[in-house]
Amino acid sequence: MFDDTTQIIDRVRAILPQIAANAQKAEDDRMVPAENIALLKGTGLHRAFQPKAYGGLEMPLPEFENAIALIATACGSTAWAFSLLAEHNHQIALYSKQLQDEIWGDDPDTVASSSIAPYGKTTETEGGVRFSGEFGWSSGCDHAQWAILGCLRDDAELGKVYSFAILPRSDYEIRDNWYAKGMRGSGSKTIVVKDVFVPEHRIESVPALMSLTSAGGALYPDSKTYHVPFIYVFASCFSAVSLGIAERMLALYTERTQGRVRAYTGAKVGQSVPACMRLAESTHQVAAGRAFLEKTWDDMRSHAESRVFPDPQKMAFWRTNQAYAVKMFVAAVDRLFEASGGSAWFDEAEAQRLFRDSHMTAAHAYTDYDICAQILGRALMGLDPDPSLF
Known part of the structure; x- marks a missing residue:
């Protein structure tokens, strides 16, 4: 049913209106609606990193993360939770076959x-x-x-x-x-x-999971998915969600500002120089962040497919690139939100939800750029990793 990864993105795009329509319900219920999970499972994306032995896709990382970014344009919370449910399969595939049979043997849709x-x-x-x-x-x-x-x-x-x-x-x-x-x-x-x-x-x-010496580290020698330490796959979803939120903010700001009129003067905000400049800079910033992430994801895919284990400096870049991209996306969102006017602060306004969710993508331990800058700086200086920095 889910053997063709090329159609995944089209399936995801088709359900985005329903995911977006449920965004307020997700907020009100403080959890992803069951309908969203069912819709997304219907695309097969939850089996992206599941071994083919259990009917999984063993999907290339870039395709998966682009699908997550797309979901985040409709609902950041749904994209965040669902991406983790799916990405954990990469880690489970490194455990014993006994455990994998317990988890997926009777129900391969288990997450x-x-x-x-x-x-x-x-x-x-x-x-x-x-x-x-x-x-x-x-x-x-x-x-x-x-x-x-x-x-x-x-x-x-x-x-x-x-x-x-x-x-x-x-x-x-x-x-x-x-x-x-x-x-x-x-x-x-x-x-x-x-x-x-x-x-x-x-x-x-x-240590065993990271070095592929765990019980399942050699279970799938012909796979092009599992030859990258799991933690970098796990962490990549945070930046993908942040990207999708930022791209939605670009579209929303453009839509709102084109028709926005200043209450006291009647001036058309979309024709003002500052509005155009803010949109231009944030657009460049988001595009640069996307290109940076895509290069990183493709590098990880290349290592997985060639079965070449990354060196310490390469892993330091993979660990920290996503945090720098998130930093860029948050700055791009902030630039637009602060010029969106008072109505953007109402509870029902999508812009304030994007603003809040964007900042949350930078609050995770893996997207803390103060930590990431130290990790990369030490690697570039040829210093041993600091065990206090995870």
Whole structure:
């Protein structure tokens, strides 16, 4: 059903009006509407990074991210949550076949949410660990059947090792505490785990996942998808969402300003020099950011297809390029929003939602440019990575 990736973008484009029509419902409900998830699953995009062995697409990264950017023009929250649900399949494909069979064997449409900061508490026991913790920011968790959760696991030789445990929905509760100004509709609630057993085959260390030495790291040697460390695929969705929001802001500003008339003078705002200059600069900025991202995504695709593992400096660029692009997109949105007038601040105004969601794309740990600048700067200077910078 979903064997042709070339038609994915057309399927996504066809449902954008319905996604956009549900944007206010997403805000009101503080989660992505079930209708949106069903529509998007109908395109097959959720199986972009699922192994072909389970009917997945093993889709090239650039095509996927362009589809996510398109969704974000209709609803940033939907694009944010859905992109993560889909991208987690790339990580799951690096786990044991036993786990993959558990997740996709009976229902290949199954997806997982995540909360990857290492808040989990583990106690080693026979065959696995006892696991507890509270994990915030799990976007789209209401629509997921599994959760990928971070923890620090004890190792006799290495000490605390950053790891991810994958738990079924029956092993955790969802705390409905997502009250946020940005990405309000993403449903990024808190997952609560109370002393459950997690077997060994559902746990992998971050070093193993990043080096493709995990249990599933060599399961798909002929694939052109999994030869890039998962974290860069995971992080790429944030910039794609930011891009889509910025591109929608360009279109919205143009539409509104062309017909806007100043209340006190009757002057046509769209004919003013400042309005045209702001639009021109933001257009250039968004276009430059898109080109930068597309080059980065294509570079990642090339490495995956050629099965060439990136060197440390290359990985530093992949880690940080997306944050710089987000910085550009936020600046472009701000330039237009501050000149959109008082009516743009009403609750029902799309512009203020774009403004809020744009800033949220820059608030994630992976899009914090202060962190990213340090990471790249150290790499360019030939210094060892700072373990305090993730």
